Amino acid sequence: MDDLATLAVHGAKAEKPQNEPVSSPIYQSASWTFRDLDEVDAVYEGREAGAIYGRNGTPNHRALEALFAALHRAESAVACASGMSALSATFLGLLGSGDKVVASQDLYGSTLNVLRDLGRFGVQTVTIDIGDVAGVKRALKGAKLLLLETASNPRLRVPDLPKLSALAHQAGAMVVVDNTFASPYHCRALEHGVDLVMESLTKFINGHSDVMLGAVAGKKDLIEKIRTVAVRMGLVSNPYECWLAVRGAETLELRMERASRSALELAQFLERHPKVRRVHYPGLPSHADHETARKVLRNGFAAMLSFELEPSRTSVNALLHHLRYIKLALSLGGANTTLSHPATSSHRFLSPQEREALGLHDGFLRMSVGIERLEDLRADLMQALEAV
Numbered sequence: 001m002d003d004l005a006t007l008a009v010h011g012a013k014a015e016k017p018q019n020e021p022v023s024s025p026i027y028q029s030a031s032w033t034f035r036d037l038d039e040v041d042a043v044y045e046g047r048e049a050g051a052i053y054g055r056n057g058t059p060n061h062r063a064l065e066a067l068f069a070a071l072h073r074a075e076s077a078v079a080c081a082s083g084m085s086a087l088s089a090t091f092l093g094l095l096g097s098g099d100k101v102v103a104s105q106d107l108y109g110s111t112l113n114v115l116r117d118l119g120r121f122g123v124q125t126v127t128i129d130i131g132d133v134a135g136v137k138r139a140l141k142g143a144k145l146l147l148l149e150t151a152s153n154p155r156l157r158v159p160d161l162p163k164l165s166a167l168a169h170q171a172g173a174m175v176v177v178d179n180t181f182a183s184p185y186h187c188r189a190l191e192h193g194v195d196l197v198m199e200s201l202t203k204f205i206n207g208h209s210d211v212m213l214g215a216v217a218g219k220k221d222l223i224e225k226i227r228t229v230a231v232r233m234g235l236v237s238n239p240y241e242c243w244l245a246v247r248g249a250e251t252l253e254l255r256m257e258r259a260s261r262s263a264l265e266l267a268q269f270l271e272r273h274p275k276v277r278r279v280h281y282p283g284l285p286s287h288a289d290h291e292t293a294r295k296v297l298r299n300g301f302a303a304m305l306s307f308e309l310e311p312s313r314t315s316v317n318a319l320l321h322h323l324r325y326i327k328l329a330l331s332l333g334g335a336n337t338t339l340s341h342p343a344t345s346s347h348r349f350l351s352p353q354e355r356e357a358l359g360l361h362d363g364f365l366r367m368s369v370g371i372e373r374l375e376d377l378r379a380d381l382m383q384a385l386e387a388v
């Protein structure tokens with residue numbers, strides 16, 4: 001009898017090296033074997049290190065979670081398939097029917113939409129202006145959760161995390177912060193009193209625009225509630241993406257250092273340019289939250305800025321047609337500098353009234369500054385603005 005079929009399944013045997021590789025292996029397996037039932041019990045109960053099933057996570061998931069927790073000096077972390085799944089798992093793990101969420105009106109558009117969806121399950125959301133402390137205090141009465149962004153998308157509003165966290169805790173609410181724009185390089189939000197810090201790792205942590213991932217970090221008891229939902233509902237990622245993000249994060253500080261330095265220079269350049277009506281960058285004294293940003297952010301003011309041309313799609317298209325390096329792309333946090341247009345992308349699904357209230361008109365652009373040479377970026381903007 002030809003044993004080819006059996007050999008094809010079982011023949012690929014290699015000895016496990018006893019020494020450690022410099023780059024950790026990718027555990028591309030959705031399923032794991034067990035010696036016997038005692039080992040199954042031991043792994044489930046955490047008495048023995050081991051993996052169970054893809055949805056429960058692999059060593060690559062655990063490595064990314066350990067990394068994210070370490071970067072935020074958190075007790076624990078859970079990785080999910082995207083920033084939105086990390087937020088969704090957080091809401092589904094911590095909220096129930098009848099609960100009230102107080103959310104900054106300046107959140108990423110999809111986050112506002114998820115909160116709206118949760119209304120169908122009895123979770124009510126009230127939006128607030130982070131600068132109106134008395135209004136925040138009023139809204140927090142009876143709230144279960146306060147949701148903020150460290151530097152908001154796209155106006156770069158920076159909340160006074162210590163002050164708002166204290167108010168939320170007095171009201172019995174926990175505080176969740178989306179720290180995507182800042183990354184741990186610019187803000188360790190847990191050190192400012194918040195309970196959970198979440199990031200879309202798709203952005204700066206991975207840093208190369210080639211994975212979708214998210215994570216939440218904080219105290220172990222909260223993280224375990226979120227993990228249970230993430231595993232049960234399948235909101236988890238795969239080993240390869242986790243591996244890529246671990247690799248990308250090795251250069252986080254180098255990238256952020258360069259990009260945030262360039263962002264400040266470009267914000268100053270744009271603020272002086274006659275074709276630019278307004279610049280939103282927390283590092284500029286003209287920004288409403290400059291003083292708060294000096295307290296909450298560290299190592300500079302991050303790599304995201306927004307600027308306003310006249311409210312016209314024609315002007316924006318003229319700029320886009322003339323830029324050589326800076327491309328329109330609907331994400332952020334990569335090595336390359338990109339622009340996004342909130343009115344047609346991240347905030348597309350808000351009502352025109354909601355967009356208007358946030359000032360997100362047709363000439364509003366958000367820029368994610370990358371690691372190219374600053375002089376090239378400045379020259380690129382200068383020549384393209386000529387065409388506007």
Ligand SMILES: Cc1ncc(COP(=O)(O)O)c(C=O)c1O
Nearest residue numbers: 082083084108153180200202213
């Ligand atoms: C501030 C912020 N939070 C969350 C997300 C969602 O992350 P993801 O696209 O990884 O789901 C984004 C995406 O742009 C974002 O900008």
